[in-house]
């Protein structure tokens with residue numbers, strides 16, 4: 466499990482990195498960490514990732530309800546609308562304590578290309594079958610893959626990477642996006 470104070474700092478640090486490395490734009494993308502059996506820290510909806518403050522992150526229960534002990538800075542904020550996707554990962558994977566969702570341009574470009582990603586270079590990447598439009602369709606597609614994969618490419622949308630800690634989930638995303646950039650679809 467990750468200590469809450471450290472989780473808040475890491476989410477802010479890696480949110481800024483996501484922005485700087487163009488893996489998200491503006492308020493896109495979201496990060497979370499499990500800091501207790503019933504407590505998850507998650508980025509708020511609508512705020513850009515480049516300038517978050519640790520106190521602006523929200524604490525939610527495993528069911529996605531707002532938890533006790535919010536900071537005053539989070540009082541008017543709401544959790545990311547993509548929170549259910551994160552909660553699904555925590556429910557299915559007790560070994561996972563961090564989830565990063567981003568919109569990495571090269572991976573998304575590959576997910577839309579007719580040609581498949583070279584499987585040898587992406588052995589652990591699960592890819593959803595179709596460009597799902599609804600959130601619930603996304604969740605079903607993720608649930609089918611997350612048991613076997615630490616990285617999922619949501620076709621036409623973005624990436625989901627999970628790990629024991631935030632830095633590892635971020636590093637996995639960054640490595641996949643670098644590999645996708647090198648193997649750009651023709």
Ligand SMILES: [Zn+2]
Nearest residue numbers: 494567622623
């Ligand atoms: Zn998204």
